[in-house]
Amino acid sequence: MTSAGEPEGAAPSPDKSPPRREEGRPYLTGGKPERHRGDKTFWQRFREELYADNTFTVTALAVVLALAVGAVLMVLGDEAVRQQWAYFFYQPLQTLQASWDFIAKAYSDMFKGAIVNPDTLNRWFWGMTTWQQVLRPISETLTNAAPLILTGLAVAIPFRAGLFNIGAQGQAIMGAIGAGTIGILLDLPAIIALPLALIVGIVFGGLWGGVVGVLKAKTGAHEVIVTIMLNYIAALFLGWYILQPGIKDPARTDAISKEVYGSSLLPKIFDPSLRVSLSIILALLAAWAMAWLLNRGRFGFELRAVGYNPNAASTAGMKVGATVSVTMALAGALAGLGGATMVLGTAQVLTNGVVGQIGFNGILVALLGRVKPWGVAAAGLLFGALQSGGQAMQTFAGVSNELVTVIQSMIVIFVAAPMLVKSIFRLRKSPSEAASAVLAKG
């Protein structure tokens, strides 16, 4: 029986070199032989995949659908365009034209604010403006993306261990408090001040997350409940903290802290006039480190095993409680770093809203990024671009910035309901679906 070799196995594909002992090994499991992916050229595969239900296509189409929903809302929300619709039956073409013009203007403003403005590029070419102006939209996108990537990772990593971290917001706030305190109180040389502020931020966030893991491991307290409660506590603690003497800015009557000493601020990476700072480098490094941890790290192996099957993990001698605790501390540290980059990068003071909504947006980023580190990085960049583009859209097209929040949410809803996207666009079944399902575990 074992002599019945399968032709596929005997001719291994050039770009995939299976371990030698597999060659000529029959398909004893009895399934029909699968074609090796390498039997086709890259372009054949590309064409097959392009309109199939793989992750990338589904995500891209989810973005398209969300922008379409956004367009409808834009038309409904604009007074002038809405009035034009009253004449739809008299002047249908004009009505559609007006709607289309409005949508096109808004979305092109969004693009200009997020990636590059062709006008500026043109003027720079003729020497009429500086290169800094050309890069400004990108700089804004990267600046917005950095903390989102970090909080996205703070949600994604526990997710791989079977934990739903709703607490990135609170962990980011604690990180901001830790980093901000160092920056406000200590005027040290930058070489000490900045690392110290970052580390304290990471530790504060890590402790805030670690508590959740320890409570879960020791008492079984559900992490969703605990993190939600800790979010409230962190937010209210921040509100109290910035009013304390020594922290509060004595020259102001409102709730705002003193400014962070310049030595603690994150250095700008391109040019002082562009906001993009070391934070994006830190975020991408964190994504890389988490990808390594999950795929190659010993702890990542434990983390994934616990996430998939805690019973089997403990039967094999893994310490599930310790893994859960460390994972939550790691998540808190990532979110804490995210909060720290906001106070040491863009905000430079502590206020009630210093971290914005990065913790909650991190949940969206993690889901959109399919809880994989590089996916999270890509999703963070997309959300960063939507946010900086939204600013431009508000300023120039007069569309409310809140629309971006709606679009972000719609993207995640469409991604979370892949069947919807697949049926709307009638996608084929992806030939590499099975392969990517295997890869999905990292």
Added chain:
Amino acid sequence: MEPGEIHALLGENGAGKSTLMNVLYGLLQPDKGQILADDKAIKIRGPNDAIAAGIGMVHQHFMLVPVFSVAENVMLGHEPAKGGFLDHAAAVRLVREVSEQYGLPVDPDAVIEDLPIGIQQRVEIVKALTREVDLLILDEPTAVLTPQETDELLMVMRGLKGAGKSIVFITHKLREVKAVADRITVIRRGKVVGTAEPTAPESELAEMMVGRSVVLEVPKKDTPPGELVLQVEQLIVADDRLHRAVDGVDLEVRSGEVLGIAGVQGNGQSELVEAIMGLREAQAGKVSLLGQDVTGWDTRDVLKAGVGYVPEDRSVDGLVKEFSIAENLVLDLYRSQPFGGRFSLNPKAIVESAGGRVDEFDIRTQSAEQPAGSLSGGNQQKVVIAREMSRPLKLFIAAQPTRGVDVGSIEFIHKRIIAEREVGTAVLMVSSELDEVVALADRIAVMYRGRVLAVVPPDTPREKLGLLMAGVTDTGEGEEPS
């Protein structure tokens, strides 16, 4: 299928028996082909279509709501209603009628979780019968029963046959097939390989199932047991519901011997083994390994001390199905060289070593990088056994090592266990398959309600073992101090 016939479907695990029956019951859709009933092609899109077509099914894993009463479970899905309210009395009446008609006594008001497994199964059968089915599918019904309960079930099956019902009886136990079946169809790898009469000899049926001749007996060398490896003294362990599951057990296992623990599932065997492994806290008593007290140790340390452990439910405790075979093979070794350092893993070493294991343990897969969940039950079990046998062992604990495993794999696993015994490992084997315990063990400890009732030699008559498993001791005889 003829009316009033018991048709046995015999095949290895992963042969496609359950898949075929799930298609019949509408839980899965066929890719191709059709189902004929009374010479007409019928389409079954879901269990409701199946019930309408007169097909009922009793699943391997019972589909009962544990906190509901018998009557409530029976009416689930077609609740008798009166003016929008549930008619509980009607359900109770229905259960009474059916159970009297077919001689299946059950108390309609009993709560499912309080009933023994055998009675729960009876409830499943009653449930199917209340829907007036003509064809009843029983998917591995005897896997969870004592020998006595099995006999009762076989009686019930004959009774149903007498009442004109047809039964499809799925199993891989040859003895039961021969006892009740009118016709036997053997399935191998998704294909019907033949039909046989119940008079055919067991070895012939086994050969049809596996596709080659099978050795049902395992040859054992006569080796005297050596030093004391595992000693359990007065161990008391609570189960998840804090009932006392293990109630003062004493056991000894010496190197080079197999101690088999026989008993119907749920008599404390699982809790006993989990306590030895450090997976469950012992309330009192002592576990020692080679003279060292290991009570309350971490599982990791117990494993490190030279214990191999095959948990009873591989899909729950044994494997991470989403992980590759290679990753599963190092699930407890990833911390040691060459597989992992202090922080990192060495995927190359993991995959390379997996290649050797896959060949040595005859794990049938295209590649060691396939997810473990894609394997059939028997091959999944081989992964667990390969992993646990890849370290030098002092003690090998195997809980239900061949549950849900095909005949071919059973043979292989038995050989490996005996090979372990032959090199001087102490083996503790828990099994609810009496045949397996008798075939492998040097001594048999029978557990009932958390106690070891007796430790007997393997040539004890089956009837006596069966009685012991049911808790009947005839005092004085066969009872040795362990």
